[in-house]
Amino acid sequence: MTRDFQEMSATADAGRKAAMALLAQATADEMTRFWSVWTDKPEVETLRGPETGLVMVRGRIGGSGAPFNLGEATVTRATVRLGSGAVGHAYALGRQGEKVRLAAVFDALWQDDAKRDVVEKTVLAPIAQRLDEELRTKRAETAATKVDFFTMVRGED
Amino acid sequence: MYVAVKGGETAIRNAHKLLADKRRGDRSVPSIRLDQIVEQLALGVDRVMAEGSLYDLELAALAIKQARGDMIEAIFLVRAYRTTLPRFGYTLPVETAAMAIERRISATFKDLPGGQLLGPTFDYTHRLLDPELAADAAVEAPEERVEETHEPAPRVTDILGHHGMIETDGELPEGTAPGDLTREPLAFPLERDLRLQALARGDEGFLLGLAYSTQRGYARSHPFVGEIRIGEVEVELEVAELDFPLTLGRIRLTECQMVNQFKGSAKQPPQFTRGYGLVFGQSERKAMSMSLCDRALRARELGEDVTAAAQDEEFVISHSDNVQSTGFVEHLKLPHYVDFQAELDLVRRMRAEHERRDVQETAE
Known part of the structure; x- marks a missing residue:
C-alpha cells in the first residue's frame, strides 16, 4: 500500500465513521422518513439481522486509569447488500431493528461515490442539525443553573 | 433438603x-x-x-x-x-472527561474551570409536598443562558493532580485484562476493577448504609466530594468487519470523585487518595456511596488496618448484589416440608431425652 493510498483510506474511514455515528443516533422516525422519500430505491438484501445483543460498557478507574467493566447495554446490528454489490453495516444502542436495517442501507449508499452527496444532504445533515440543536439547548439550560459566586464585602466606611 | x-x-x-x-x-x-x-x-x-x-x-x-x-x-x-441475549463485545472505555455535562459540582473548589452547574437537582428544595403537582398544573420551560464560548469542564482530579497532592488514577499492571464477574465466578481477594464492577451493580441501599458507616467512624476516611458530574458520553465498539471503532450512541452516566485525606505510609508520602464511583443514569447518591465504599475497600492496598465491615471486601461484595440476596432470603418461603419434618423429629427426641433426665434427677 502506498503512503498516499493509506492517507486516502484514513480520510475515507474518518468520513464513514462520522456518517455511521450519525446514523446510529438517528431516531426510528427519521430513518423511516428519509427512506420513504428516497427516490430510486435500490434492491436490498439483508445479510445479517437485524439482531439484538449486548455490549459490555467499560469505564476507567478514577476516570482515566485502568479499564473496568461497568455494565451492559442493548445493541442492535444489521448488514445489508444493495443491488450494486455495496455492503452496509450498522450498529446502534437499543433494540430498534428496522431503524438499524435502514441505517445499514444508508451506510451502503454512502459508500457509492454517486450517492454520497445526496445521503450527506438529505439524511446526515438533518440528523446532525437535530443533534446540534439538542446539545445547544442542553448546554443553555445547564448554563442557566451555573452558580455565580459573589463575596459579601463588609462596609468599612 | x-x-x-x-x-x-x-x-x-x-x-x-x-x-x-x-x-x-x-x-x-x-x-x-x-x-x-x-x-x-x-x-x-x-x-x-x-x-x-x-x-x-x-x-x-x-x-x-x-x-x-x-x-x-x-x-x-x-x-x-x-441472559437471553448474545454478547457482541466489550466497548472502548468511555471518556467521562468529554461528557456532555448536565450537572457538575465540586465541594472542594469553588472557582473551577467550567463552573459549578447545579442542573436538575433536588438539592436546596424544601422537601415540601407540592399539591400543584397533584393537580397536574402546567410546567414552565426551563431558563436558558447562551454563552458565547463553551467553557470545557476538566475533571477536578486532573486539576488537583499536578504537584502530586493527589494520587493518580488507579492503574493495574500493564496488560491486565479487566475482570468480568458475568463471565467468571468471583475469587477473593479481588482487584479494584472487579470490585468496581460489583459496586456499580450493587444495591443502592446496602452501599448507602456502608458508606454512612464509614462517616460514622467505622473506617473513617475524611472524604470530600472532589467532583460529581452527570451527563451523556459516547459509546464506541471495535467490530471485526470495520477498521475503525464505531459509535453506538450515547448513554447517561453519573461519576463521583471522592477525595480522601491520607497520612501516608512507609512507601507513600502524605497526599489525598481517591474513591471512584461510576453509575448508569442519574444517580448521585449511588455514585457517592460507591466511591466511599471503593475507598474503604482499598484499605489493604494502602496499608490501613482492616477494622470495619465497609473495609471487608468479601463481606461487602458478597452481599451487595440485591438479586443474589433476595434469591437466598426469599427462597426460605418455598416449601421446606421435609426439612422441617426432620427438624421436628429431632426436637421431639431431644425433648424426650430432656424429660427423661428430669425424671432421673428428681428420683435421685
Whole structure:
C-alpha cells in the first residue's frame, strides 16, 4: 500500500465513521422518513439481522486509569447488500431493528461515490442539525443553573 | 433438603391471574405507558438500569411496570432478560472527561474551570409536598443562558493532580485484562476493577448504609466530594468487519470523585487518595456511596488496618448484589416440608431425652 493510498483510506474511514455515528443516533422516525422519500430505491438484501445483543460498557478507574467493566447495554446490528454489490453495516444502542436495517442501507449508499452527496444532504445533515440543536439547548439550560459566586464585602466606611 | 412436590398447579395459575389483575388495578384508571415511566419516573428507570446492569430505558420501564413498582423485582427481571441475549463485545472505555455535562459540582473548589452547574437537582428544595403537582398544573420551560464560548469542564482530579497532592488514577499492571464477574465466578481477594464492577451493580441501599458507616467512624476516611458530574458520553465498539471503532450512541452516566485525606505510609508520602464511583443514569447518591465504599475497600492496598465491615471486601461484595440476596432470603418461603419434618423429629427426641433426665434427677 502506498503512503498516499493509506492517507486516502484514513480520510475515507474518518468520513464513514462520522456518517455511521450519525446514523446510529438517528431516531426510528427519521430513518423511516428519509427512506420513504428516497427516490430510486435500490434492491436490498439483508445479510445479517437485524439482531439484538449486548455490549459490555467499560469505564476507567478514577476516570482515566485502568479499564473496568461497568455494565451492559442493548445493541442492535444489521448488514445489508444493495443491488450494486455495496455492503452496509450498522450498529446502534437499543433494540430498534428496522431503524438499524435502514441505517445499514444508508451506510451502503454512502459508500457509492454517486450517492454520497445526496445521503450527506438529505439524511446526515438533518440528523446532525437535530443533534446540534439538542446539545445547544442542553448546554443553555445547564448554563442557566451555573452558580455565580459573589463575596459579601463588609462596609468599612 | 429440598424435595419436589406435586400439586398446586391450579392455585399457582390462578394466583398469577390475580397478580395480573391487581397489577392492572382499577380499569377506570388509564393504564400507565412505558414512555410515561421513562419520562416521569426517570430516576427509578435509572436505578433499574444501574442495578440490573443493563442500559435500556424501555426495558427498565417495562420491568418496573411488570413488577408493580417493586424495584428489586424489576432489577431481577432485567438480569434474567440479559441472559437471553448474545454478547457482541466489550466497548472502548468511555471518556467521562468529554461528557456532555448536565450537572457538575465540586465541594472542594469553588472557582473551577467550567463552573459549578447545579442542573436538575433536588438539592436546596424544601422537601415540601407540592399539591400543584397533584393537580397536574402546567410546567414552565426551563431558563436558558447562551454563552458565547463553551467553557470545557476538566475533571477536578486532573486539576488537583499536578504537584502530586493527589494520587493518580488507579492503574493495574500493564496488560491486565479487566475482570468480568458475568463471565467468571468471583475469587477473593479481588482487584479494584472487579470490585468496581460489583459496586456499580450493587444495591443502592446496602452501599448507602456502608458508606454512612464509614462517616460514622467505622473506617473513617475524611472524604470530600472532589467532583460529581452527570451527563451523556459516547459509546464506541471495535467490530471485526470495520477498521475503525464505531459509535453506538450515547448513554447517561453519573461519576463521583471522592477525595480522601491520607497520612501516608512507609512507601507513600502524605497526599489525598481517591474513591471512584461510576453509575448508569442519574444517580448521585449511588455514585457517592460507591466511591466511599471503593475507598474503604482499598484499605489493604494502602496499608490501613482492616477494622470495619465497609473495609471487608468479601463481606461487602458478597452481599451487595440485591438479586443474589433476595434469591437466598426469599427462597426460605418455598416449601421446606421435609426439612422441617426432620427438624421436628429431632426436637421431639431431644425433648424426650430432656424429660427423661428430669425424671432421673428428681428420683435421685
